Amino acid sequence: MLLLSPMASAQSLGEALQECPGTLTGSTEPRQIHLQLTDNPSKVVVMWATARRGNAVVEWNGQSADGDSYCYNHDMAFHMASMTDLTPGEEVTYRVGDGNDWSQEYTFTPIDIEAERFEWIAIADHGDSSEALDVSEAIIADTTAQMVTISGDISYADGEQSVWDDWFANQEASMTRIPWVTAVGNHENEPGFEFTPYAHRFDADEVKEAEPFWYSRDFSGVHMVFMSTEHDYDSSSVQYAALEADLSAADANREQRPFIVVIAHKPMYSSNGYHGSEIALRVAVEELYQNHGVDLVIAGHDHFYERTWPVYQEEPQTFGDEDGTLFGQGSGPIHIVAGNAGRTPYTEMDEPQPAWSAYREVDTFGYMKLIYDGESRSLSFTFHRTDETIGDQFTIQEGVLNEKMEEQFQFIPGFGTLLPVISIICAAFFRNDSHCCSESDMVSC
Ligand SMILES: [Fe+2]
Ligand SMILES: [Fe+2]
Numbered sequence: 001m002l003l004l005s006p007m008a009s010a011q012s013l014g015e016a017l018q019e020c021p022g023t024l025t026g027s028t029e030p031r032q033i034h035l036q037l038t039d040n041p042s043k044v045v046v047m048w049a050t051a052r053r054g055n056a057v058v059e060w061n062g063q064s065a066d067g068d069s070y071c072y073n074h075d076m077a078f079h080m081a082s083m084t085d086l087t088p089g090e091e092v093t094y095r096v097g098d099g100n101d102w103s104q105e106y107t108f109t110p111i112d113i114e115a116e117r118f119e120w121i122a123i124a125d126h127g128d129s130s131e132a133l134d135v136s137e138a139i140i141a142d143t144t145a146q147m148v149t150i151s152g153d154i155s156y157a158d159g160e161q162s163v164w165d166d167w168f169a170n171q172e173a174s175m176t177r178i179p180w181v182t183a184v185g186n187h188e189n190e191p192g193f194e195f196t197p198y199a200h201r202f203d204a205d206e207v208k209e210a211e212p213f214w215y216s217r218d219f220s221g222v223h224m225v226f227m228s229t230e231h232d233y234d235s236s237s238v239q240y241a242a243l244e245a246d247l248s249a250a251d252a253n254r255e256q257r258p259f260i261v262v263i264a265h266k267p268m269y270s271s272n273g274y275h276g277s278e279i280a281l282r283v284a285v286e287e288l289y290q291n292h293g294v295d296l297v298i299a300g301h302d303h304f305y306e307r308t309w310p311v312y313q314e315e316p317q318t319f320g321d322e323d324g325t326l327f328g329q330g331s332g333p334i335h336i337v338a339g340n341a342g343r344t345p346y347t348e349m350d351e352p353q354p355a356w357s358a359y360r361e362v363d364t365f366g367y368m369k370l371i372y373d374g375e376s377r378s379l380s381f382t383f384h385r386t387d388e389t390i391g392d393q394f395t396i397q398e399g400v401l402n403e404k405m406e407e408q409f410q411f412i413p414g415f416g417t418l419l420p421v422i423s424i425i426c427a428a429f430f431r432n433d434s435h436c437c438s439e440s441d442m443v444s445c
């Protein structure tokens with residue numbers, strides 16, 4: 001499903017030559033090749049850059065299609081072309097070029113959004129530091145992820161456009177075989193350029209030079225919403241109306257896709273002292289997320305790792321099973337801050353740790369791996385550090401957790417309504433080791 005979003009205007013050849021005269025000369029070797037998802041699983045867009053402006057052609061599995069070429073105020077020409085009539089789950093071999101000079105051949109497998117299993121990697125706040133390259137290397141080495149999501153702050157070009165060129169080159173070994181799907185961060189709004197570089201280098205709508213800032217995609221078991229914390233999101237905004245319509249439709253389609261995940265940059269819950277919780281965002285959309293049962297929100301912006309309990313209005317709604325690592329649905333979203341993919345860590349944290357914060361760590365780098373398993377109808381989440389240790393891990397399963405426990409106690413009048421109160425008392429007691437406080441502990445609390 002594609003949501004309504006503002007778009008840049010198309011560019012004539014005359015405008016392009018005026019803006020990017022440097023693209024009249026140079027190499028036609030395709031670089032920065034990257035796949036982009038569309039909202040049609042049998043259609044995949046490929047984008048690339050060349051020093052010299054020229055034709056755009058993609059060849060795949062014996063077929064060929066012409067694409068579009070364009071540029072912005074930077075001396076590289078950009079190209080995009082669509083591979084169509086693909087069979088989800090079946091490998092495709094492709095190459096791109098101008099009809100004379102070609103890239104090498106690459107292969108990818110279009111995502112089957114009705115398969116039994118779906119795996120993806122999530123990161124935020126990336127850039128090109130040596131730590132960021134460690135994360136890139138780990139992503140490239142992963143052979144089972146079918147996609148990468150970035151919750152904003154992607155290259156940190158900040159007006160220096162060659163930084164984007166280098167960033168795409170760094171990820172090329174991954175991006176030629178799986179799509180990287182993005183939400184914008186504050187660093188995509190560049191000095192002197194605003195969102196123009198982002199709009200020319202990524203594509204989620206098959207319209208050249210025009211990137212929607214909010215949209216959604218369906219995958220096996222998961223409806224995923226990419227929203228923008230960098231555009232209006234208050235209740236009278238266009239984005240809010242689009243989010244409301246999208247989440248409402250997704251919530252009515254749980255049988256097909258049990259989980260709703262939001263990818264966005266600024267976190268509405270963060271106990272980091274650098275930025276902290278984005279209160280205006282929480283005021284604007286938390287109730288919407290709660291009412292439509294959003295299961296997981298993956299944000300960045302603060303350069304550390306944090307996971308909340310399922311939370312609403314700053315109150316933890318449940319502590320999951322006895323290990324505090326298995327959760328059901330319907331309590332409230334779990335919020336992740338995953339701003340630890342390569343930028344300088346923000347090490348000062350709010351003390352004491354808020355009751356809604358389940359786990360947090362600073363000074364580490366890594367990526368999140370998420371797996372939807374259609375057999376158990378569960379979504380598992382693992383934070384992998386780049387030193388190959390695991391930082392955090394939990395699973396959300398379809399339906400309400402501990403139904404049995406609630407049935408057991410339903411003879412006690414008002415037990416259900418007391419649960420959140422008991423949870424908060426527990427959290428206060430166990431603040432220093434909140435993993436030990438679970439719903440089963442509540443019985444003895
Ligand atoms: Fe950042
Ligand atoms: Fe940011």
